[in-house]
Amino acid sequence: MRPDIGFGAQSRAVYAENPLESRGRLFPEPESPTRTPFQRDRDRIIHSSAFRRLKHKTQVFVYHEGDHFRTRLTHTIEVSQIARSLARALRLDEDLAECLALSHDLGHTPFGHEGEDVLHECMAPFDGFDHNAQSLRVVTHLEQRYAEFDGLNLAWETLEGLVKHNGPLVGPDGAPLGKFKGSRLPFAIREYAQRQDLLLDTWPSAEAQAAAIADDIAYDAHDLDDGLRAGLFAIDDMRDVPFLADILADVDNRYPGLEESRRIHEIVRRSITHMVEDVIRQAVRNLTDTNPQSAQDVRMAGRCLVEFSSAMAAAEKEVKRFLFARVYRHEDVLAVRRVVARVVRELFEKLRAEPGMMPDPWNAGLETLSDNDVARRVCDYIAGMTDRYAIEEHRRLFDDTPDLG
Template identity: 75%
Template sequence: MTAPLGYGAQPRAAYATDPDRSAGRLFPEGESPTRTPFQRDRDRIIHSTAFRRLKHKTQVFVYHEGDHFRTRLTHTIEVSQIARSLARALRLDEDLAECLALAHDLGHTPFGHEGEDVMDACMAPYGGFDHNAQSLRIVTNLERRYAEFDGLNLSWETLEGLVKHNGPLVGADGKPIGKFAGGDLPFAIRANAARQDLRLDTWPGAEAQAAAIADDIAYDAHDLDDGLRAGLLSVEQIRAVPFFKDILDEVDARYPDLEEPRRIHEIVRRSITRMVEDVIEESVRRLTALAPRSVEDIRAASGAVVSFSEGMTASERSVKAFLFANLYRHDSVLAVRKQVAAIVRDLFATYMETPSLMPEEWHRDLRPDEPDRLARRVCDFVAGMTDRFAVDEHRRLFDHTPDLG
């Protein structure tokens, strides 16, 4: 097989997901005369309400902490750029890779992972909460824009890639695996499975795999960037990570008198480049060994075909471990996390007790004898909030709202 590595426009490889052979949409629609199904999906995601809300949802730093830190929206745009680059080099369908990157965080709560953890705890008696599953729920149910269906009615391949962002969800016996082993799949995934088979026991197409690893690359590099620029991390501190030490030594040798902001940017951009080039090289190796003739061969593979090399996998884990210990667990970050946790917890409890405090369209058809349905409705409402709206709602309902400043 000819190695697919390359950066110019090239024909799609045989193993790429072919938009002309899409499995279609749950609700049949006519073909667009100007766009492929995946281009159409991408456009629907960009025009969705949930996508716009990402502008005011936390990545690491809450919105009031500065205008130059990443939000969920800017993170998402950066992931889509990396995903497209990987797809182009591997001769995949760039539009599908971009589409999946743009959709991957639609289900995130306000206040980042702290909001998700609190929501999961609040929903524990009612089936729990998972932001990947919530992304699926948004695009299949919660977006209410079209006259003929709820959701965005995305193509089968986009939904497959979205739900299997981290790989297969069940084994050959149908039982949950990975993070869901020993329990149930999230509510949204089970609800959708009742009406649509997304083949949860297989790997997704290579485009979804490219979007997933682009997510890792983007947040590793850009959380580092934000942490350095916020002063919570120092350039000398990151020397403890061999991956960063090598890059820092290279930058300092070439630019010994470089001012600090440029020095930081050089570290970040070289980190992204090294990871991207490693993924391309390793993926070419895996694709060559597998010799897939169609996307079905990708789905049937025993593992991911778009991946870091063994060495880069170890390096990337060390980067994550460093960020977890030194940035995500930094005293100032933890202090804010404690405050925003109280906001999400208070909102959920209050709406559960008095649903009429939500807008009328969110509570008008609820019944007292349906606690699970009430909880899911409250969860959808709170999870969809931006950071700013959640704070404003808390101020409306409570006398004392945490001062996030």
């Protein structure tokens, strides 16, 4: 007997996604007798090669700088925890929220955002590169493990949330929105849209919205933590940000003389708590006001429902501005970014000119591909690399690989 979606099924809100009513998979499969569609998707993501590689893909700090800084994998786990907490409080489907959190960074390149920026520049003549679109490409094409299909054949709700967790990608007229306004949607999204309609002109499910804001919360918290522990700024520098200054004052008042490492942890965990609780309060207000009676009502609400309050949104922007100045634009970070940018650019240029230098199976059938398709294959190959593997490949192909140590 198939379970009625397991623990928590009775408390799921009417506006939550119901896995019993999933729109299914591109390639139909028999239902599992023990797992919901979203639980199966979560398991497929965790067992994928792309998920395992997240362990050796970095965020801000590259792999040589220490074992205690976040990687894409640790970040993903933190996002997943926050997304599940939000979903539980809002009576959403926790498995879907977790699934979207676990999959959101599968398309990221080696060396964090620098790798993405360089690949986008290199791919400019060939339709560009976008990590979110690449995540879709990973789960619908590049993971080649199953006998009957390429990709992971995830449920419609998972793919929809993965593609547009930050909001609609096109307007009612089909014109791209947001960062794609005035241009075209990324190649991977356009390509897949020909096979399955993901309703790109609507908002995503509440579960996808929860995963998206969980990503922001986790980013802010762990970049504060890593930046402090790396010595890029001092605790007292955070007094320039009122939100952080209030937290710091509370910690110091409660625990005078607290040792540095515990002081950092208290600040970070309280920032997460304040943001999570704010999102829950604001989402409850939004859901009460809009009164959605189904998951589709959430999509058609015309706005994000799982969000910060206006006050917290302003505070969070101040935190991001602080991190941009003190961490992302710190000269020590920029110096490494310049080095890894060279690695990615030279890898692309070399392999674009000599694609046969790629290993099996990436070098198969090249003679049948167009120039654009060859460039896309090179891009896929590089985007899937870990930091270490990118350095090793550069060392294999060049005699002057930079030393990141």
